[in-house]
Amino acid sequence: MPTLKRTEVLKDNQTHYCPGCGHGIVHRLVAEVIDELGIREQTIGTAPVGCAVLLYDYFNCDIIECAHGRPPAVATGIKRVQPDKIVFTYQGDGDLAAIGTAETVHAANRGENITIIFVNNAIYGMTGGQMAPTTLTGMVSTTTQDGRGGHGEGPPMKVCELLSSLGGVCYLERTAVSTPKDVMGAKRAIKKAFQNQIDGKGFSLVEVLSMCPTDWKLSTSKAVDFVNNEMKKVFPLGVYKDK
Amino acid sequence: MGHKILLKGNEVMAEAAVQAGCRFFAGYPITPQNEVPEYMSKRLPEVGGVFVQAESELAAINMVFGASASGARCMTSSSSPGISLKQEGISYIAGAELPCVIANMQRGGPGLGNIRASQADYFQAVKGGGHGDYRVIVLGPSTLPELYQLTMNAFDWADFYRNPVMILGDGILGQMAEPVELSPYKPIVNLPEKDFVLDGCKGREPRVVKTLVLKPADGLVAHNEHLQEKYQRIEDELSLCAEYETADADIVVAAYGITARVAKGAVRMAREKGIAAGLIRPITLWPFPKSLFLSIAQTASQVLVVEMSHGQFIEDVKLAMNCALPVEFLGKGGGWYPTEEVILEKIEAMAQAYAVSGKETNKCRH
Ligand SMILES: Cc1ncc(C[n+]2csc(CCOP(=O)(O)OP(=O)(O)O)c2C)c(N)n1
């Protein structure tokens, strides 16, 4: 049986993520992929504003921390100046699909040859559980206290579906980290998204449905159930584009 | 004398940037600076550079953030409403201590305003503009040859101090054409090695470019103190100002940029009429050339501030002179610009009032 090895890409630091948070799993997957592709010394990561802002505390590669929502623009600047480097963004749903929507959509439409890891936990984690663009209809958050949808919030925004119509996009897949099988699927997708960049294929985004037990106010196991039973219904897993 | 060619101000600035080694430009169209992205879109690929038409000024400045972290000499330009959008990025770039050049070809405001020239973004440019205690080096060119030279210098100062540098022009400067000698670029400072560049951590420890400082608890205090020390150093080292006929001047006109150019004509006319007028023209608006203003305060009797706004630059003039002299004002925003005759009229009125009331009764008004 294969044993879990340390990856060179992750630093030996104590995590600041809450118990049961999906970010740690996604970090591990991205790190394993960078390790396996042997690209750590060519890689430049961009950190979002959100719970993952401290990306550089964990990733043993060059990192730039961006303003809220701007990683795709910053990544564009880096990749255009250094087309031989591997550039990825790691963003939450508020960062990518609310304040940074324009940056996301236009980087995608330009076909920037970058890799985006989009962690969708249907809530604003870092600021304490406010509604995100991906918050489910009826879901309670600190700014939708009787459930999203009754006060003109609109329905949850589906990023892969939204981006799939854009000509510049190469690869879009929605995955999850709520079952072991999903974790394996997420890793396969993340690896493909990085490989696409190495092969010069263009804009690749992997959405990962992820747990936020703290701001969902659920136990860690109930949070896993929430992804499996509620989020996957609204955000079906699968490949949305593969050019 | 080298070969001169006739170009618009916006093109002069863009070519100066290319000459100085700018290899990344991101911008978004806005009048009256459209010639800059247009020129760059054609010119940069010729020299192996990159032009990106961004989806907004926000995106453009953040692309510049990434390009700067990648070690490229980089630039963005816009006009007033677009510069407001860039403030977020400027604060991050200043906080992260990265070099870049930003040009503001100012237009009338507030809001959408109009597309006529203005100097109403002075406060925004020299006092911060975005959030946090930071400074941007601000340059106020007044002719196209000077715009050409200062744009090249801007890249050097940005690299030398690891700080954003802003060229504070206006719609007239951007749109007017004037013969300019496109002299080759020569660095004016010893350029430091860019040891912050994120180019993959091959053979070295990973680097981080960031502005969030949580640990230790007073880490951000220390970072701010470090920034302030740098700003003090810039104030001590980099303060440029031009003077015209100030040695024996009773009435000194203070103006910057395109306004100073008009004011110079008015001063010349006043001299012809026997009025001892002069001109002081800051070239760096931050750092503000305080010491020259202090010496003017020793020798002149009155100051006239002329600017294309309702009074922003005047505050720095008064501060620099410690209110030692009476300061008169001529200025309006919204696209108004002064003619030589209007400035001359004001100088004449000041000369006359002074002759009647004398120095003693002429108290500082502010
Ligand atoms: C311009 C700006 N607006 C607001 C904030 C405050 N803020 C920090 S994180 C965040 C939301 C993060 O949520 P998300 O992107 O979903 O990431 P998560 O924390 O859930 O991983 C907000 C609104 C900020 N830092 N900057």
Ligand code: SF4
């Ligand atoms: S608040 Fe949510 S997203 Fe943030 S660390 Fe905790 S569980 Fe994770």
